[in-house]
Amino acid sequence: MxxxxxxxxxxxxxxxxxxxxxxxxxxxxxxxxxxxxxxxxxxxxxxxxxxxxxxxxxxxxxxxxxxxxxxxxxxxxxxxxxxxxxxxxxxxxxxxxxxxxxxxxxxxxxxxxxxxxxxxxxxxxxxxxxxxxxxxxxxxxxxxxxxxxxPGLIAGPGDASGRSGYWVARAARAARDGGPVLVPDVLADAVQAIxxxxxxxxxxxxxxxxxxxxxxxxxxxxxxxNAVGDRGTFGEVLEAATAVAGYRGELVAASPGWLADQGVAEWSGPESLPLWIRDPEWRAFQDRSNAAAKAAGLVLRPIGQLLEETLAWERDQGLDRARGAGLSAGRERELLAALRS
Structure with missing residues (x-):
């Protein structure tokens, strides 16, 4: 056509x-x-x-x-x-x-x-x-x-925002350099990525x-x-990301309130922890029905496959590059030290 x-x-x-x-x-x-x-x-x-x-x-x-x-x-x-x-x-x-x-x-x-x-x-x-x-x-x-x-969160190779690839790339850096990795304590919160x-x-x-x-x-x-991914949880995304990247080290969870007090941005952007949404009025942004789209033929790849393909692209772009979303290595070290003091 x-x-x-x-x-x-x-x-x-x-x-x-x-x-x-x-x-x-x-x-x-x-x-x-x-x-x-x-x-x-x-x-x-x-x-x-x-x-x-x-x-x-x-x-x-x-x-x-x-x-x-x-x-x-x-x-x-x-x-x-x-x-x-x-x-x-x-x-x-x-x-x-x-x-x-x-x-x-x-x-x-x-x-x-x-x-x-x-x-x-x-x-x-x-x-x-x-x-x-x-x-x-x-x-x-x-x-x-x-x-x-x-759509909601669009993920995968080519995501210049850096948010959908942050966790699997961070896990890959930790597998290479050692942990720990700072994560928001929102493991049960919904996540949908397509x-x-x-x-x-x-x-x-x-x-x-x-x-x-x-x-x-x-x-x-x-x-x-609604062309959105199947509903999962933030904890499941972390589990898949660490498995794909081969990281078996420590994940250090910080409460949403503490992160907000430290000025850590949510969802996306510089010095953020991506995919975390603190506002309860937005708790279902990543929890919408995709039943109609699936009935119309939407086929979704498993989250593990999505993250494998994203990690391959992240490696090609450079795991240590400046990112559009996520914590810089220095800022993450500062936050981990503050959390443990």
Whole structure:
């Protein structure tokens, strides 16, 4: 099929383009081309989506399907208006952040959404509202020709944020250099991670079905899906990470309150301990139902395999490199000393 990807030069978008080409699709990416190169076999149409008529270069062609990954409502509103008659089926990569409540374990796609952001530009603080606005913008235009995918934590090779690979990389460094390893004492907390390639395959499967007729053809390809991993616990992630890395040393657990008092960030970012969420209002962000997606064909690799593949990529990038997420070695030593004093 003829597939248009709005974006497509960063991690998820490029992975979508790479897999689409491997499936034999003709792929065009509409992007500035400044965030990275397009995948081999992909045509790049350069455009700045913040400018007027950014979609003009592709609106005159017929597309079986399109995929958008944006977080800017203005980009989506403009694309919906320009491409309504040119695109047969549209998929939007949304986020689990669109839900109004993040403290209902096991909630599915019927849960209430955040009110859509009225502004055209989003900020990190309005990320969920912005994704909600984009879902509405595309849904109003494409109707039953529209599919929205709501991932949570995307993991695996290529994760430039550094968060999904931190624990297995940290365990590998400890196996090499010796421990101990500082961990948050949240072992029973829920964790859900989906390998980027599993997300890509599910997204393209649904886009292909939608382009072929969706509900009218008795297939899937429309509506909304929580494309998230199976529910596990933080303790299970640590157990798998240490097993994959071959680390058998000590894990030193610190309470969430103590870590917060020491200024240790949660979830992601520099000098953080990734995947830990202290706020009880967000306790179910990594505990959503993926039953609908699995019924539609989502296949998930085991957490051990996910971490093995991630560790191979982490080693290639360099275990000792400066990371976008996680504690630096010096800061971790300071915290361990303080905890034991």
């Amino acid at each position: 003829d597939l248009l990807i709005l974006g497509g030069t960063q991690w998820l978008g490029r992975s979508l383009a790479t897999e689409a080409v491997a499936r034999g699709h003709r792929v065009v990416c509409l992007a500035r081309g400044e965030s990275g190169e397009v995948a081999p076999g992909v045509e790049l149409v350069r455009a700045d989506r913040s400018s007027d008529n950014a979609s003009a270069a592709v609106a005159g062609r017929d597309w079986d399907a399109a995929i958008d990954v944006t977080r800017q409502p203005g980009y989506a509103r403009a694309a919906a208006a320009a491409l309504a008659d040119a695109v047969g089926h549209l998929t939007f990569i949304s986020s689990g952040n669109v839900y109004a409540s993040q403290n209902e374990p096991g909630a599915d796609e019927r849960a209430a959404l955040l009110p859509p952001l009225e502004a055209d530009e989003s900020t990190p603080e309005t990320y969920g509202e912005a994704k909600s606005a984009i879902e509405r913008a595309y849904g109003e235009v494409f109707g039953e020709r529209f599919l929205t995918i709501r 390998h980027v390639d599993d997300l890509v395959r599910f997204t393209l499967d649904q886009a292909e079905r939608g382009a072929a007729g969706g509900v009218a053809a008795g297939a899937f390809g429309t509506g909304a899906y």
